[in-house]
Amino acid sequence: MSLTISPNSLSPPHLRSHALHHTLSQPHPMSTLLRHLNRNRLRFRSIISAAVRQDTAFWTPAPLSAVESAAESLFHISIDVSVSPDLVSSHTRAGQYLQLRLPDVEKPSFLAIASPPSFAAERGEFEFLVKSIAGSTAELLCGLRRGEVVELSQVMGRGFDIDRISPPDNYPTVLIFATGSGISPIRSLIESGFNADKRSDVRLYYGARNLQRMAYQDRFADWESSGVRIVPVLSQPDDSWTGERGYVQAAFARAKKISDPQSTGVVLCGQKQMAEEVTSILVVEGVSTEKILKNF
Template structure:
């Protein structure tokens, strides 16, 4: 079995360099679609399989490999179902997408590349705010309105899109929040600022963390710029302790104030070795939260980003 796997690794490397080389090695590729992307399943031919044990009925010892034809993204049309301002400068946009796009979205924290049309040189990268659902072809996004800059096209074009208009999207991309690979987790701490709440909303509403002690530290400048406040009660019912924090609260705010990293430091972290943290937001917040958590004893490998 090990030798067969080694043979397939060699075939896979060859395919990544040049798929034609895989044919010269007598691999057996089959073309098909994986989500919206074209790919090959490559399996070593019988002559290249070096099995030391007889294969039982129903057992497969050759090792197939999935090889994408190229690294270029494929964009397909999606329709704007609704677009509404969720908070100051933040827009909740619902897109109806091809079923293959929804199928490709498997882990909270993943994102789509989105563009207006093929004339847009650089697409935007937008985290999905709705949880993965196999029975829905509508995905939710929370988008901060921003002007074009040297790093990308901004999002004004997306935030100004009208119901019924069409954009183009890729399949789900990125690793998402890889919390499934962290062992012995008792507590989950979530940190978000602004539109960074999007992938954390997906994680909460997936209810994959319902057996854990979950806290959400959500920061914004003011109550007007904090999205999803109408969801907080629902999230609390799902077992999430929601800790909204405002840096410029005004006179009517009676909640926590300052920045999320300061509030977390004041609260402390109980049982840090059994804690995993999910972070999404501005770089300054992410860096400072990492420092607070590591100083509290949370293993660095347990501090997870979705990008």
């Protein structure tokens, strides 16, 4: 006959009592799991509720004040934001953008603001240059009429950080590149003012298929009077065109004329391939990537 003695049976009574109490006080694994799930469920509900509240406050209804043709496939859109001071004040820098959505349309559209920040404060409007693309929210927007209501998000993005190419005495050369509707935030920059008249060489290379697709031609004279030399570049011009032909990056490669890369600033907006190729040319020439400004 054998006798098995457990370690606990040899322990003093007060230690055996403590061990029993410790065992009984430990939470059951299932109850721990349930509490964990409940906490996560409450946290998830809190996140969803916050998202719903944020979405409700995120969108501001605003009526269209103008829908006009700006060029072939491009439309000038003005939106009245005069009763939305928070929205107006969120536009602080040229190059910023927002989201716009239409009733019963699930997908919003990202639009760069074409008007300068001061315009909304003075006129109570945001202006946009919108390309009408078949099947897109932008196409539906361009088909609306004055007075119809859209919804706008708060203004987003860092915009063009002009402080990186200031003061003008240190950066007398500023090269600006835009294609198609990418001229929209460039208009905002030029009309916001960046001391172009105090710089010795400010050039805008603006690419489009032809003159019929080139917006803002009526503003060119004002832009040039502010110190910006405009170089239109047409990829498919008619026979009467005597200016630059082909693509913006090719036109710039032919011209270059960067007197001092260390004192050169650059602003880019438009077609991705153009931006990449222009950037490559500039970097080879010695321009710092820190001085190449983009709004995205």
